[in-house]
Amino acid sequence: MVDFLGQLEFRQYKYNSMTFIFDYVRNLNTRDVVVADSSGNDVFLPNDEGDGVWAEFTFQSLRKKRGSDFNAPVSGDLLFSYTFLRIEKDAVLTPFNWDDLLQPSDVQAHRLFFGYTVNPRVSFNFTGLFNRRLNGLNGPFGTNPPGSLDRSTNRIQIDTVFRF
Secondary structure: OEEEEEEEEEEEOOOEEEEEEEEEEEOOOOOOEEEEOOOOOEEEEOOOOOEEEEEEEEEEEOOOOOOOOOOOOOOOOEEEEEEEEEEOOOOOOHHHOOOOOOOOOOEEEEEEEEEEEEEOOEEEEEEEEEEEEOOOOOOOOOOOOOOOOOOOEEEEEEEEEEOO
């Protein structure tokens, strides 16, 4: 596999930042798939399912820090993030892929994240994860049966984090 990863960060003043992350992976070992036709002869299906993309944008607005602990959150800290990813069937080693997805490969997803610090000890986070299969229920080398329910999977997670 060949993986290209880039990150670009812009800082406005000392406490606001925007970050762009782009990751492209190409599996150089994808091979054609061999299946048997109705008469038992081998049929080669071309496999071009070896690419993956992760693109992320993050905006962070931090309030002025006080005291010796610069990393401690203060009231009004804000974080927003949007991620787009598209992982084809043979693009990655699926046991090591991000586990919040509908499935580890053959998937396209959008993730929205919003976090807000109410005070230094309480923060609220919202995460929305919207997944869909790229090639249907039977993958890139099969056909979906008529009437199959190949729907997107949408999940919303709301967290309240207490620090003590």
